[in-house]
Amino acid sequence: MRRSNNTPSGNSLAVTPPQIEISAAEWKPDRPYLKALATVKARDTQALDTTYRLQEKQYGDTPAFYFDTAEWFFRNGYAERAAAVARNALELPGSDIDTQIILAGRLARYGDFADAIFIDEHVLRLTPEKPQAVRNLALALIDSADHGFAAKTMNRAQVITTYKRALDLLMQVVLTPWDDDYDGIEIISLMEANHLVARLKELGVSAKDLSDVIDPRLVALMDVDIRITLEWNTDKTDMDLWVDEPSGERVIYSHPKSALGGRLSNDMTRGYGPEEYLLHTAPKGTYKVLANVYAADTLNRNGATSVTVRLYRDWGRPTEKMESFVIELSKGERGTKAVGSFRRQ
Numbered sequence: 001m002r003r004s005n006n007t008p009s010g011n012s013l014a015v016t017p018p019q020i021e022i023s024a025a026e027w028k029p030d031r032p033y034l035k036a037l038a039t040v041k042a043r044d045t046q047a048l049d050t051t052y053r054l055q056e057k058q059y060g061d062t063p064a065f066y067f068d069t070a071e072w073f074f075r076n077g078y079a080e081r082a083a084a085v086a087r088n089a090l091e092l093p094g095s096d097i098d099t100q101i102i103l104a105g106r107l108a109r110y111g112d113f114a115d116a117i118f119i120d121e122h123v124l125r126l127t128p129e130k131p132q133a134v135r136n137l138a139l140a141l142i143d144s145a146d147h148g149f150a151a152k153t154m155n156r157a158q159v160i161t162t163y164k165r166a167l168d169l170l171m172q173v174v175l176t177p178w179d180d181d182y183d184g185i186e187i188i189s190l191m192e193a194n195h196l197v198a199r200l201k202e203l204g205v206s207a208k209d210l211s212d213v214i215d216p217r218l219v220a221l222m223d224v225d226i227r228i229t230l231e232w233n234t235d236k237t238d239m240d241l242w243v244d245e246p247s248g249e250r251v252i253y254s255h256p257k258s259a260l261g262g263r264l265s266n267d268m269t270r271g272y273g274p275e276e277y278l279l280h281t282a283p284k285g286t287y288k289v290l291a292n293v294y295a296a297d298t299l300n301r302n303g304a305t306s307v308t309v310r311l312y313r314d315w316g317r318p319t320e321k322m323e324s325f326v327i328e329l330s331k332g333e334r335g336t337k338a339v340g341s342f343r344r345q
Contacts, residue, residue, distance in 0.1 A: 020225065020282065020313045024325040024340045027075065033059050034072050042076050052085075063089035063099045063302045067106065071326065074110050083112040089302075097126060098302050101272075102233045104136065105308065109324070113144035131173045131185045132272045138169035138189075142196065160203055167196045167213050174218070184266025188229070188276045194222045195316050223316030225282035226342055228289055231273040234305045240267060240292040241275040242336070246285020251277060252292075278315075287342040291327070293335060309339045 033055035040047045052069060059065045070086035073079075086106045089099050100123050108116035120137040127133045145162040148154025154162070173189035197210060197219055207216060230241040241264065243251045249258045253267035260283060265276040279287075291307050307327045314320045327339050 021343045021345070022311045022313060022321070022323045022340070023343070024309070024311070024323055025327050025338055027071070027326065027328065029068060029328050031068055033065065034068060037069065037072055060088075061092070061094075063092055063095055063102075067102060067302065070106060070110070079110045083107055083110040083115070086110070087115070096302075097123065098234065101133075101136070102302055102306075104140065105233070108140050108143050109326075111147065113140060113147060116140045117144060129179070130272075131176065131178045131182050131189075132274075134169050134173050134176075135185065135189055135192075135274075138166040138173075138192070141166040141169070142192075156203060160200065160205060163196055163200050163203075164205075164210075164213060167193055167200070167210070170196065171214050182268070184268065185274065188265055188274055190218065191222055191227075191276070191278075193218075194220060198316060221316070223314070224278050224280045224312075225314065225344075226277070226279040226287065227310075227312035227315040228277040229273075229310045229312075230275045230291060230339075231308045232305055233272070233302070233308070238268075238293075239273070239275075239305075239307065241265075241277055242290040242292055243277045244288040244290065245279075246283060246287065282342070282344050284344050287344075288338065289340040289342075291337050291339050293337065307337075307339060311340055311342065313342070 036051055036055055037048065040051050042048075055069070056065070066085055066087075066089040070082040073085055074082035083106075086103055089095055089103055092099075100119050104116045104119040104123065107113075107119070117137065117140045120133070120140050124133040124137055141162050145154060145159045145166070148162075149159050170189045170193040174186045174193060176186075178185070193214060197214060198221075200210060201207070207219070210219075228241065228243065230239070232239050240253050243262060243264070245251065245258055245260050245262055247258070247260055249255075249260070249262075251258050251262045251264050253264065256264040260279065261281060262277060262279045265274075268275055277289075289309065289311065291309075293305075305328075309325055309327060311323045312320065313322070323340070325340070327337065
């Protein structure tokens, strides 16, 4: 999913955009019902509906079926149908809090921001002890305002109000003393909060007007050539973000700072993430993005662990671009998995 150039994004400094190409790993889940859908012509909506209904009768007893088929519809150009299919996951007896977390993320991905925000708000009420619940709601609000601004369905005042609410939530993540298991999420959220402050300033909001939400001492320019975030949708899963830089140096939890200036956030070992990689000035070459899995659920009615990766180019600048994609892990999968790459010419 690309961020539109019409979206307020960061500061207005004149920066020569680096020529950085983004590529993502291919989505290739092995499911009989997805194989059945793949045999139908993508634009034959009647045949697709018939095939989907037949597969639903056989496999539609777990949330995983609806999440998988929703993603298939989305990747084949049916975003509205994808959101409708994904919602069915909540109606099953086996749905749980993780089902809601996954559904909210998927609905935002498919463009149904209103329902995504509603579910994120519900999850936050149920799990106020988890900073991810606060951050997820903030990010959903930001995405909804970005989309509304670009589509001209939200006016300036509505966008500002939504951004301010998201900023307040991000600052809750930054300033709340969370459990040690979540150490590091406050730094990532502060990065996102400053990104949002810059957008609000572009919309004419003064620093004084924001001082009751964010302490001016925490405001700084945080633009970078490359930003990567990694999140996953199952608890009790230890996953690491690794980046192989063109120099041959690997940025990893045990070596979080590179000679090129790459920086990796604190290692999240309990579940969900996020983890983040930043590089202010990216030299020429290829940057390989890897996810290393130490422990994953072997049985989950919501399906296999999915990794959400966001690759940002020119974070915090008018030329900012972002690719967001989902990578699935096979049952019980361990070890390193390539999830994407940057290449600077």
